[in-house]
Amino acid sequence: MTAPTVNLSSVIKAYDVRGTVPDQIDARVVRAVGAAFAEVVVLPESPSGTTPRAVVGHDMRPSSPELSQAFAQGLASRGVDVTLVGLCSTDGLYFASGSLGVPGAMFTASHNPAQYNGIKMCRAGARPVGQDSGLTAIRDLAQGWLDAGEVPEGSGTVGAVDEQDLLKAYAQHLRTLVDLTGGRRLKVVVDAGNGMGGFTAPAVLGDDAGLPALPLDVVPMYFELDGTFPNHEANPLDPKNLVDLQRAVPEHGADLGLAFDGDADRCFVVDEKGDPVSPSAVTAMVARREIAKEIRAGREPVVIHNLITSRAVPEIIAADGGHPVRTRVGHSFIKEQMATEGAVFGGEHSAHYYFREFWSADTGMLAAMHVLAALAEQDRPLSELAAEYEKYVASGEINSTVDDAAATTEKVVAAVSETAAAEGETLEIDRLDGVTVFHPASAAQPMWWFNLRASNTEPLLRLNAEGADEATMVAVRDRVLGLVRGEA
Structure with a gap:
């Protein structure tokens, strides 16, 4: 048969x-x-x-x-x-x-x-x-x-x-890339979501693989490996899956919390209050450390970021002496650019972080170690440290079902361009990945931008917007959503 x-x-x-x-x-x-x-x-x-x-x-x-x-x-x-x-x-x-x-x-x-x-x-x-x-x-x-x-x-x-x-060798390699032995002792809550973070975190951050103990007190959450995910989905990008960690960090008096997705290649961070630290802020924080290392080695630092990350990311990279390179969303594009540019580091809004010292591949654990090191090397709480990198206000990704993504996108671009022209404002428009409309700060309006990208597999348009302040972001977000959904 x-x-x-x-x-x-x-x-x-x-x-x-x-x-x-x-x-x-x-x-x-x-x-x-x-x-x-x-x-x-x-x-x-x-x-x-x-x-x-x-x-x-x-x-x-x-x-x-x-x-x-x-x-x-x-x-x-x-x-x-x-x-x-x-x-x-x-x-x-x-x-x-x-x-x-x-x-x-x-x-x-x-x-x-x-x-x-x-x-x-x-x-x-x-x-x-x-x-x-x-x-x-x-x-x-x-x-x-x-x-x-x-x-x-x-x-x-x-x-x-x-x-x-190869678990011990993996843990040993990561420890050669970030030294966690010299800073102050930290308490960290780790939510593995019953995924592979429950396997790797005890080896890398603890002593389960036979490596020396680090100055870390790890509070485990859902470390039991269970592919049925009995506690919550192993997807920290969805805010509902961070709720348990956000509650646990202040309850334990911890300095921060880490959440890994199911296969532990992505890492999300919450501060001592339980508030999320955006992946853009983590990108900028890790970039600052990698740039400094490159400069000490006499190399020109190149850092990759996708076009959905905060505008603060390329600004901080450039201010620290690095060269920011903007790319499309998706790990294949990031890895290709990492190789082409010889970049030391790359970050995405989805909490994928790429390191040249890790074969230009993404590793959530190495990003987490950088955050731990950055926090341990100074005395401020993570909320204050992260505030240096959270310069603007972002909407997060918002999906809308549409019949014709291309036509809807062009309708939005035409409408916002017409409004800008009537107000004497200048817009910068590019089509690297979907369409990005950027409004630089002017006398009349603060900085804002938005990106619209069509899904490859569903009839969806994905909106990301950012503004210099909450009111600006909300105004841009709501205007674009109204146009996309036929409500404006």
């Missing part, structure tokens, strides 16, 4: 594989994707005369062990030797790929609900595999095999599969 046809276009997205188990993703599907990953990425990258190798890790979801094993079987069927690192965070998989110098695959659906799983793939050195860098070819090759009913055997010998624990 022929297996049912699977449409891989529905689960292979711009940057990764993501779908529900078992109706969209099962062992048969991921074995085909693993074999295709070998053909498209691993074998062509393998140096002549050497045995091709790859590394595979997985998160705590119930389906992850079986799926990662099936993927490894697909790799091995093409003659690839596979190292299974077992449980790890996504940045732990990037560490494995970077330190071993081999392509890798991480089984995770990040912050998605329990019925989902997926795959994040990378080339050797944690270089991204996206739609334009191999993922489309992997999809098409695997789809052909699935349509034919089986993955053909490779022409060579079957690769070996072994296991290796």
Whole structure:
């Protein structure tokens, strides 16, 4: 009996594989994707005369062990030797790929609900595999095999599969990048959301991996690995998932709180009062530290930021002697710019932080360590320290369902341009990613800007707005939303 046809276009997205188990993703599907990953990425990258190798890790979801094993079987069927690192965070998989110098695959659906799983793939050195860098070819090759009913055997010998624990090495590497031993002692509440932060935080910030204790008192929240997420979704970008942490920090008299998403590649921060510190402020804070390090080393500091981060980010980068480079939203664009520019650091509004010293990959844990170090090196509370970086007021991302995103966007641009012209005001408009309309401060109006981007997968327009003060931001936000939703 022929297996049912699977449409891989529905689960292979711009940057990764993501779908529900078992109706969209099962062992048969991921074995085909693993074999295709070998053909498209691993074998062509393998140096002549050497045995091709790859590394595979997985998160705590119930389906992850079986799926990662099936993927490894697909790799091995093409003659690839596979190292299974077992449980790890996504940045732990990037560490494995970077330190071993081999392509890798991480089984995770990040912050998605329990019925989902997926795959994040990378080339050797944690270089991204996206739609334009191999993922489309992997999809098409695997789809052909699935349509034919089986993955053909490779022409060579079957690769070996072994296991290796890299958690201690991962923790040791991060500790070489940020010194947390010299500052004042801090109490930190960590909300792992039952995700992989509960696995990595005790190793990096504590002594579970056998490393020396740090001057940190860690209060754990939801460290139990549970892919059903019994306490709240492991998605700190949604404010409702930060509520428990915001309550716990002042209750424990802690200096700050950290929240990780499901695969622990993103980190969110709250101050001693339980108030969120924006990812833009964290970007600027970490950038300041990395810029100073670059200048001490005699290098010109370049820092990447996406176009949704606060205007304060490039202003602070430039004021500290760095060169800010603005890019589109999305990790593949950030990583590409990191490599092109030789950037030391990159940050996104979504709390993804990228480090040249970490193979230009994103790691929430390393960003968290920088925040801890910045706080410990001075005596003020985090709310005062963060205020230096929170110069403006942002709306956060607001989604609107529209029939025609392009037409709606042009309607908004035309309307605000007409108003500005009537008032004698100057607007700067660019289309790097969607459309960004920027109003520099003038005698009549404070600074404001907004960006409208269409979703790649849904009939949505995403609005981000920022103003020099609350009233300005609210006025811009409400005007644009009214135009988008046909209410103005």
